[in-house]
Amino acid sequence: MEKVPTICPYCGCGCGLYLHVDKGIICGVSPSRNHPVSKGSLCVKGWNCYEFIQHPDRLTKPLIRINSKEHTTSKKNPPLPPFSKGGRGGINSSLVTHNSSLFREASWDEALSYIAKKLTKIKNTSGPDSIGVLSSAKCTNEENYLMMKFARAVLGTNNIDHCARLCHSSTLGGLASTFGSGAMTNSISEIADARVIFVIGSNTTEQHPMIGMHMLDAVNRGAILMVADPRRNMIAELAHIHLKHKSGTDVALLNSIMNVIINEGLVDIAFIKRRTENFDEFEKVISKYSPDIGEAITGVSADDIRKVARMYAAETRSMLFFSMGITQHITGVDNVRACANLAMLTAHVGHAMTGLNPLRGQNNVQGSCDMGAIPEVYSGYQNVKDASARKKFEAAWGVSLPKKSGLTLIEMLNASRRNKLKAMYIMGENPVISDPDVKHTIEALKKLNFLIVQDIFMTETAKFAHVVLPAASFAEKEGTFTNTERRVQKIRKAIEPAGKAMPDWQIICELSKKMGYNMDYKAPYEVMEEIALLTPSYRGILHHRLDDGYGLQWPCTDVNHPGTQFLHRKKFARGLGSFIPVHYLPPDEQPDEKYPFILTTGRSYFQYHTGTMTRRTTTLEREQPECTVEINAEDAEQFGIKNRAKIKVSTRRGSIEAVADVTDKIIPGTIFIPFHFHEASANVLTNPALDPYAKIPEYKVCAAKVERIHEERPYIK
Amino acid sequence: MKKDLILNKNYLSYWLRQLRKEMQLIGPMRGFKGDFVFKSIGQIHEISLDCPASAPLPKEFVFPHVEEMFEKVFSEQEIKDLQNNDKRIIFGIRPCDMSAINLIDRFYSSKFESSYDLAHPNRKSEDSYYMARRRNTVFISIGCNNPDPTCFCNSVGTGPFLESGFDVQLTDLGDRYFVQTGSKAGKTITNSYRYLFEEAQRQDYDDQYEIMLSALTKFEKRINLEETRQKILAGKVRDSFWEWVSTRCFECGGCVYECPVCTCFNIVERTETDKSPRPPLRAMAFTKGGQGGIKGKRIRIWDTCFFKGFTRMAGGNIPAEKKVMRTKRWWFHKLLYYPEQFKRFGCVGCGRCTITCPGRIDIATISQKIKVEIK
Ligand code: SF4
Ligand code: SF4
Ligand code: SF4
């Protein structure tokens, strides 16, 4: 039995673990005792991350849609993926059945030649900007880099995006203009020594469990934990103060906290004078948000607002954490700016055990952003509109590059619906489940002339593809992941890829060769070398340096640089930190008579994203086999809904059936649905309204109604 | 006169190399950056003799994460047993782990000593998959000269050195090992290479005793599980206390996965169909799996009682729905039911849950809290 050290493929904590391999079979997992994040622990997903790897559902050969030649626009569309209830218990079977009559197996050569031919044709007839590329936060840095190179250098378009659009694009947008860098400022290992921890819009103990562990350590050492969240989840139960503000009122809450800080003289004037700008204008706006006004908007008592303000400001070692509860709103960028303002106001940035810490959801979502898998920047956030940056990449890649920024994820789908986008190449993403308003997503995918999906399983999205390419899982390839604290860590190959599956980086290289652009890399370390060459913040990050430690935290600007524990030391990345005043704006959809509830969506602890991996893991699937709707006991009584009764939840966009979870963990008037389940897809309901800057959809608020489904059957599973 | 042996340290690798010719050799090796892991040994000189006391556990070699039980092709009558009969020798496990394995042996093999099964008071209920692995495994354990700060085997009587219940126990005397054999299997592996060993002399016994004494002084923890048990039995530990404990539980399962005593598993069945391009796999009952399937496998995988689904019943009812009930059950099993059934705690004091529990509600920490806070 061999034990291969690698990194957990689930969340952004980036825990270190060992994959146990016996005779080519992955047969277990154990935690790494000394890893700086996990320290010998793992969460339930980490402990069970071995099971999906060799699942028989893995795609093992390239698949080409039968009759795909006739199947051009709308005539012969594949059937909708089943939104019915899945199989009983264990692993959900309807998730995996795919109508084999739709596809036939093909060799790599055939599949890639076919793709190359098709893409070239579409590029020549409709222009490069008629093709869109989705990269993946589950893939390695090297693969994301190659994917963005493929889009830009081979296809000639900046239409590249990935699911960070759906989680933290507002963080990037909001922090770029205030601090100049959109990453977590401080490090996970500092948390345990903090004195005050303020968590807003993050279910840390469930979604970043190992960061939750460090927070709990801090609490055990006497730190004060304050949580702002409409749900009383585990972290809120551990908190000393829990602010249950209404979903979508974060700006009002933060502004009134800052109002208290300014009025009570708790600001750090020296810091504001030396390190920031635009304070006066900001102050004017803040003066309008007295705690009483805050109370009226958010539902949090003015007293609690004052308490939180005093505690956060009074302590030097105060860390501020936020996640999707802040970002997934039409005011996502504003929310993030408000957080940044709060950190600057009290000088809680630029030294250890402070900072503004966005918790990134997926294992490599930080890295895929760093690698430039977003329309407006190359790797290292070098803007495509900046002529000198473009020149550098043109020189290195030997082609001329498009000047105008590309389409974002949701814009690509919209463009497809308007027949502007003809083809898409989707790597390791499942927009049918993950994107808002499923009906529209499916419509958009069906309109495409050509869709390539590259994944490890037959996802709901892949069912619409013309070609499906089998990729290697995290255990079958080398590469690096960047966790939420900017730590670039190496993953290691433990077994050979399933069947004929290939690592994503290799697939991209082969495809671009077929399209006449020679991408020639022996191994991912060569790709990393090129990344280092072109990306200042990754300049010192090379595979051999990652071998003898727990990775390096960027910025790491040369080969002797030890990495950076916290950002904005002495000076903000953009020079002076900028106060950008923000006003409270209500969510796009407000509850009304017809749709009286606020619906908020998110993840559950046992499942992960669209469930392609967790739903194929026995223990995880058993724990959360179906979609449950959290509803407050008062509301439930009013609507005659019993615990575990089947209910129907509807919004203006559609409705789903799910099981009621009657609880006091959520405030009255709000319901919560996790989005993992294809048979009850929360994103049938969500509102695709976008933040005007970051184009992030408002997953966290929409208006919904709840109905009882008549036969009140007991919960059967 | 006892017949204990002495092994010159220079001969250790020769001995292990000979043993490896007969069976798989597993031992502690350096993992990544200061970690240690138990795995198959490639180069004998790479065995980490300096491995800290509470290294990751070797339980998985007798009770693996995933165990394939049997396989059936539906069109055929026969059932293919997938029992694992590989011969293994596990070097370097610690006395606490050895004690735990003895306890699991009793759990999986012998008749239950209490009256749980009233109908068959003397029924033998042997787990053939476990026992097959167990019978084919020999352990060479090493006593702990330097207990870790998390260890508390001395309070439970499972270490740092064992009197009995081992195959071979080594004690590091600096330049040589003091070798005790405690089972037939142990005798076989020493007797076959008797020429490597010398008989232990007076001085060796003295040195061994000295080492034992000094090890005992190095424990940092003193955990009295009996006291905790008495307090629980007396009803002094109230539900509000368990409530406090359970709000800190992340439901990660780590304490059970890492515990050398824990034995929970879940059984799932998977069928494969021949539908191209890739057979779907389902976890459903074998009888039902027959529909459309060509082949099915029954496997068992590690499970933990901290999970809600662990007790979900056919009708969907979950007896231990609340987290606090599950937390309590783990404690009650370890401290009340184990002693009732086996006259021993379901904890050997290895301290691994102290290392792995992200909620810091491991057995040592909470016992200590009960001791201090509950009078
Ligand atoms: S906390 Fe995140 S990275 Fe760590 S084991 Fe859990 S899912 Fe994996
Ligand atoms: S309960 Fe904890 S200390 Fe006791 S044997 Fe299990 S892991 Fe070790
Ligand atoms: S608990 Fe005792 S026997 Fe186990 S490793 Fe620690 S000292 Fe050794």
Ligand code: SF4
């Ligand atoms: S290790 Fe701790 S947190 Fe995890 S299940 Fe056990 S008691 Fe709960």
